[in-house]
Amino acid sequence: SGLFPSASEWPVVTTVPGKEEIMRPNSKLFPRMGELFKAGRSHWQARPDGDAYAVAGLLKERLPPDTYDAFGLDSYKFVAIRDLLVSMDAHGMALPWNITSPLLERIDRLGGLEVEALLRGGSWHHHLDTSRLATGAQLAEISARLLKTADNMEPTLDIYSGHDTTVMPMLIALANNFDGRWPPYASSLVFELYSDQTVRILYNEVPVELAGWPGADYIPLKVLVNIIQMVTPDIAKERLGGEASGVRGDQF
Known part of the structure; x- marks a missing residue:
């Protein structure tokens, strides 16, 4: 409750050309x-x-x-x-x-x-570079939305409909406990933001363990933002501006 206004509204639908798609690995955008x-x-x-x-x-x-x-x-x-x-x-x-x-x-x-x-x-540099290009722009957009919600502290719900080639690169970029298995049909990746400025990520209802935070289901938002910043390509930083540049000093 509280996620939607009392009066009905027309939904806003945004589309982008295929060459600008960021919800899957896109070699046209990143050769x-x-x-x-x-x-x-x-x-x-x-x-x-x-x-x-x-x-x-x-x-x-x-x-x-x-x-x-x-x-x-x-x-x-x-x-x-x-x-x-x-x-x-x-x-x-x-x-x-x-x-x-x-x-x-x-x-x-x-x-x-x-x-x-x-x-x-076969290397950490390869992993970092492919994470940046395959999913970094989409993660940067999610990070920016989390920061905006943390500023306003109003309940919001953002839903993305993606593909297995959306979910898998995100897991490989973020998860310490990803088992390498292909995401099954109707898989979900949920980013939960709490009022105490912590975040929990769930993959098919199972908590995602971030690298460097073994066994932690909930992590500070600023930690997730900084992790995502590591894999944010410059093109996303330019498009999102300051929203993708990390946590502002007055926020936490």
Whole structure:
């Protein structure tokens, strides 16, 4: 209660051109991201999860050769086949190629780990750069909204409808306890702001543990803002102005 005015209002809907989209990794907006993903893919192909070899072998036995090659499974690319099979399974369709539920679970897991490798790469610098470009602008917008609400202390509710490629980069950028699993259907990431200037982040109703704050469900807002500032690209700082520049000295 208290989130909406007593009188009805027309909803405000904002859209942006695809090349300016910030709710998913967008190489048109940030061309360098393509270079980072290429480096991350090389890292994954050189050091994939141990189960990748076995699963690729099982799929080679089941899939027609041209289909196997089209998915790029010799290079341990599991994302495309994972998308197809998980979508079919979610809609109650029979899985092709004698794919069993246990094998689907392994493919699903490897698809998530592959994307995590693209984003994390083999170094902290790769992780920081891809986080900045893949999700930093969206996180900066959320941070600015949290700061604005903290200033006004009026109950608000902001809802974003995104994609799995929205949720996963955010988790990789922020979460210390992310397990690398692909976000399931209807996943949610919730940022809760409390009157004592603390924040709790929930991923599918489970508290997100931020790096440097092990075991802490609630953290000071200024801590989250400073973490997000580390992964905020310059283009977002320019667009949001001072709202994205961190916590003002008179705020806390």
